[in-house]
Amino acid sequence: MRKIALFAIVILLLSQYGCWNRRELNDILIVQAVGIDRLKNGNFRLTYQVLKPKVLKNPSNIPSSPQQKGVWCFSSTGKTIFDAIRNATLSSDKKLFWTHNKIVIVSESLAKKGIKEVLDMILRDHEFRSDAYLIITSEDIEKFMNISSPIESIPAKELENVIKNYYANSKTMPMKIYEFVKMTNTKSKVGFAPFVEIKRPLALSSENYMFFVSKTAVFDNFKLIGYLSHDETRGVLWVLNKIKSGIYPIEDKNKSISLELIHSSSKISARNTKNKVLFKIEIISEVNLGEKEKDLQFTQKNLEEVKKELSKSISKDINQALKKSFELRADIPHFQDIYYIKYKKPLKFDKQRIAVSITVKPFIRRFGMLKN
Amino acid sequence: MKKNNLSQTKLISTSYDQNLENVKSEFGNFSDLIIREFKIGPKKDIRAFLVMIDGLVDKLVINEHILKPLMKDTYLYQNQQCTPQDLYQFIKDCILYSHCITEEFAYAKTIHSILCGDVALFIDGIDRALLVSVRGWESRGIEEPNTEVVVRGPREGFTENLRTNTALIRRKIRDPKLKIESMKIGKISKTDIAICYIESIAKKELVDEVKRRLEKIDMDYILESGYIEAFIEDGKYSIFSTVGNSEKPDVVVGKLMEGRVAILVDGTPFALTVPYLFVEAFQTSEDYYSRPYYYSIVRLLRYFSFFVSTTLPAIYIAITTFHQELLPTSLLISIASAQAGIPFPSSVETLTMLLIYEILKEAGVRLPRPVGQAISIVGALVIGDAAVSAGLIGAPMVVTVAFTAISTFMIPAISDACTIIRFACVIMASICGLYGIMLVWILMLIHLCHLKSFGVNFFAPIAPTILHDLKDVFVRFPWSILKKRPIVFTKKF
Numbered sequence: 001m002r003k004i005a006l007f008a009i010v011i012l013l014l015s016q017y018g019c020w021n022r023r024e025l026n027d028i029l030i031v032q033a034v035g036i037d038r039l040k041n042g043n044f045r046l047t048y049q050v051l052k053p054k055v056l057k058n059p060s061n062i063p064s065s066p067q068q069k070g071v072w073c074f075s076s077t078g079k080t081i082f083d084a085i086r087n088a089t090l091s092s093d094k095k096l097f098w099t100h101n102k103i104v105i106v107s108e109s110l111a112k113k114g115i116k117e118v119l120d121m122i123l124r125d126h127e128f129r130s131d132a133y134l135i136i137t138s139e140d141i142e143k144f145m146n147i148s149s150p151i152e153s154i155p156a157k158e159l160e161n162v163i164k165n166y167y168a169n170s171k172t173m174p175m176k177i178y179e180f181v182k183m184t185n186t187k188s189k190v191g192f193a194p195f196v197e198i199k200r201p202l203a204l205s206s207e208n209y210m211f212f213v214s215k216t217a218v219f220d221n222f223k224l225i226g227y228l229s230h231d232e233t234r235g236v237l238w239v240l241n242k243i244k245s246g247i248y249p250i251e252d253k254n255k256s257i258s259l260e261l262i263h264s265s266s267k268i269s270a271r272n273t274k275n276k277v278l279f280k281i282e283i284i285s286e287v288n289l290g291e292k293e294k295d296l297q298f299t300q301k302n303l304e305e306v307k308k309e310l311s312k313s314i315s316k317d318i319n320q321a322l323k324k325s326f327e328l329r330a331d332i333p334h335f336q337d338i339y340y341i342k343y344k345k346p347l348k349f350d351k352q353r354i355a356v357s358i359t360v361k362p363f364i365r366r367f368g369m370l371k372n
Numbered sequence: 373m374k375k376n377n378l379s380q381t382k383l384i385s386t387s388y389d390q391n392l393e394n395v396k397s398e399f400g401n402f403s404d405l406i407i408r409e410f411k412i413g414p415k416k417d418i419r420a421f422l423v424m425i426d427g428l429v430d431k432l433v434i435n436e437h438i439l440k441p442l443m444k445d446t447y448l449y450q451n452q453q454c455t456p457q458d459l460y461q462f463i464k465d466c467i468l469y470s471h472c473i474t475e476e477f478a479y480a481k482t483i484h485s486i487l488c489g490d491v492a493l494f495i496d497g498i499d500r501a502l503l504v505s506v507r508g509w510e511s512r513g514i515e516e517p518n519t520e521v522v523v524r525g526p527r528e529g530f531t532e533n534l535r536t537n538t539a540l541i542r543r544k545i546r547d548p549k550l551k552i553e554s555m556k557i558g559k560i561s562k563t564d565i566a567i568c569y570i571e572s573i574a575k576k577e578l579v580d581e582v583k584r585r586l587e588k589i590d591m592d593y594i595l596e597s598g599y600i601e602a603f604i605e606d607g608k609y610s611i612f613s614t615v616g617n618s619e620k621p622d623v624v625v626g627k628l629m630e631g632r633v634a635i636l637v638d639g640t641p642f643a644l645t646v647p648y649l650f651v652e653a654f655q656t657s658e659d660y661y662s663r664p665y666y667y668s669i670v671r672l673l674r675y676f677s678f679f680v681s682t683t684l685p686a687i688y689i690a691i692t693t694f695h696q697e698l699l700p701t702s703l704l705i706s707i708a709s710a711q712a713g714i715p716f717p718s719s720v721e722t723l724t725m726l727l728i729y730e731i732l733k734e735a736g737v738r739l740p741r742p743v744g745q746a747i748s749i750v751g752a753l754v755i756g757d758a759a760v761s762a763g764l765i766g767a768p769m770v771v772t773v774a775f776t777a778i779s780t781f782m783i784p785a786i787s788d789a790c791t792i793i794r795f796a797c798v799i800m801a802s803i804c805g806l807y808g809i810m811l812v813w814i815l816m817l818i819h820l821c822h823l824k825s826f827g828v829n830f831f832a833p834i835a836p837t838i839l840h841d842l843k844d845v846f847v848r849f850p851w852s853i854l855k856k857r858p859i860v861f862t863k864k865f
Binding site for chain 1: 692693694696697701702704705706707708709711712713714717718803804805807811815
């Protein structure tokens with residue numbers, strides 16, 4: 001009896017696992033990046049950047065030469081995105097493997113029409129992961145993906161690193177797909193994505209390209225509506241409390257100094273006043289003195305001035321972002337969410353109804369010990 | 373067979389000739405049997421003979437301390453009415469310079485003693501034999517055991533001689549409470565075994581249970597303690613051994629002191645200790661001799677090695693064929709690039725490599741030392757390097773199998789169980805990925821919790837959890853905390 005029970009348990013346990021998904025590494029094409037755009041006839045065109053393991057095996061390969069590139073790109077078209085992906089097997093020898101996909105590139109033209117259905121496919125299908133970075137570009141997708149990057153043998157990897165560098169400059173905003181959707185599915189309905197161009201590393205070089213995050217795309221309800229410059233992006237990051245580190249150059253009596261943000265935080269509170277809603281942004285910013293030009297003796301007095309200048313610069317960034325926000329009629333700083341959380345009421349995003357006050361508390365922590 | 377039955381009941385007669393004939397017929401034509409006839413007594417008229425097995429007795433002792441006094445000193449016996457009985461008593465009391473003399477009336481026991489290395493003295497007119505212990509055969513000296521090498525700690529190991537072994541234990545515990553009881557097992561081989569325990573520490577029920585199981589053994593011969601282990605262990609079909617063994621007296625004494633029972637078997641340096649716990653496989657004697665901090669880390673490493681040894685190749689298979697998304701991309705890329713162009717699926721590759729490793733290991737153990745070196749060269753160069761560069765096997769696979777193999781050597785006590793679990797894990801992982809590995813582990817843990825060793829839970833003190841004893845499981849606490857004896861052997865569950 002016991003033996004029968006044991007046997008039954010083993011058989012039942014063996015039947016309990018979900019999907020039989022056995023794939024040898026040799027039987028998959030590891031997709032590193034996918035580019036999505038729409039052709040004139042309405043079909044989707046997907047461009048895939050997939051790994052070439054055999055080339056990557058050889059450590060002495062030169063990533064820049066086209067024959068030795070660790071990836072190769074190809075594209076397929078279809079009536080829908082899923083259709084296009086399956087159509088890829090018409091030309092590729094193996095099935096695409098999506099879970100290591102790092103980057104989803106959407107063309108500017110498609111983004112202007114709306115990317116809801118694009119993200120729907122990525123979130124709905126189990127083979128995709130939603131932690132890929134969303135990127136907008138105006139370049140031709142095929143050209144953009146097929147460039148030879150000088151450092152990494154996998155361009156997608158290099159692009160990912162470039163985007164992740166935001167923590168050092170705080171001038172761009174990396175956005176994973178799930179973050180984008182989370183951000184968009186709020187009262188404000190505004191999402192962001194970095195806009196990436198390609199540029200030559202030096203003016204003289206001819207062969208290679210580098211990626212360049214030039215601005216931040218703003219989406220209102222999944223539709224691309226405009227762009228934020230680096231400074232405006234930084235203003236948004238202040239409001240969203242996403243500032244990591246960055247450099248603030250300060251002009252002080254024609255002597256510029258650089259302040260390095262080391263620890264920053266911001267808090268927003270909403271308050272109903274008579275006919276306006278007051279949003280109070282309180283920012284605490286700790287900085288290091290990173291660099292100074294010419295002779296400048298620090299005294300208590302001009303340190304106060306430096307702090308004031310820093311506060312001014314930060315406020316300027318935020319105000320620029322707010323201005324852009326009202327221009328685009330999109331709730332870029334996500335004020336509507338904050339208001340809704342507090343008052344459980346929707347707020348119309350209107351310049352007349354919204355007032356903003358910014359207070360910055362700067363602290364200068366370290367000056368360095370260089371003697372003049 | 374018939375002869376045996378005869379000698380079972382037959383008693384020694386008073387007749388010299390009868391005895392001589394009986395002894396000769398009992399032994400038949402033994403080439404190593406020595407029967408020395410001579411005469412003793414003041415008048416040199418009483419016939420006597422010695423029976424012994426050549427090679428088992430110390431010839432010098434016989435010549436100097438038995439034959440010489442018998443032939444020379446019996447003249448000194450001044451009783452004129454010298455009857456054989458008188459002379460026998462005189463010999464027993466005043467002549468034989470031996471520390472161990474026994475009288476025997478029956479043939480069976482006499483002959484057994486002779487076969488054990490005693491010398492038997494038959495005297496005309498006496499209906500018994502005098503057995504003098506002169507055992508002395510060639511044996512190995514006390515050497516450092518190969519199986520449990522230590523950097524710090526005693527280097528002596530048990531030998532094949534039971535008496536030497538009991539003496540080694542006795543020398544470490546000078547207390548009359550250390551009981552060494554003997555027993556003979558094996559219908560034909562009649563192997564001596566000794567049951568050692570410390571009376572005040574070992575539970576009486578445990579000692580009785582050990583004796584009961586030993587008495588039940590019905591076997592013609594016992595060549596090694598492994599035979600006994602097979603008969604007394606609890607989980608007869610388990611891959612885990614529930615009887616411990618050691619070659620080192622200090623280890624055995626340490627276990628006796630915790631309340632275990634040791635079984636020494638004549639003819640093998642491996643002593644058995646019961647009850648045996650799973651965690652003992654992860655302990656070495658050196659853990660206790662050295663300072664606790666480093667060896668606590670080492671002990672944790674042993675548990676880690678157990679995991680690696682049983683599961684690592686399976687995890688490799690599961691992740692590279694089922695759950696590629698679990699790997700960081702850069703690692704996936706390097707594995708994928710190493711795997712590119714390998715003709716076999718990962719599971720076949722792994723199984724092949726594991727089999728090759730087992731073959732190499734077994735071949736290396738059995739071969740004579742100088743040839744064994746060749747095996748390692750073949751293993752390292754041919755399998756490791758050539759196979760990879762020929763594109764037959766991926767380099768990550770070689771790394772995995774090599775790491776697995778080395779991990780196994782961290783825990784030699786359960787390396788055989790590890791090997792079996794490893795193959796089970798690999799097969800299950802190739803069928804259903806990480807889920808399969810989990811199944812194997814769950815079944816293994818259920819089995820471990822189910823096993824008992826002489827009434828003690830095999831998986832204790834982990835499950836059931838005994839906090840008091842956990843001090844010596846994953847890490848070794850300092851002696852000031854550890855000095856209390858474990859309670860797992862005495863506690864009731």
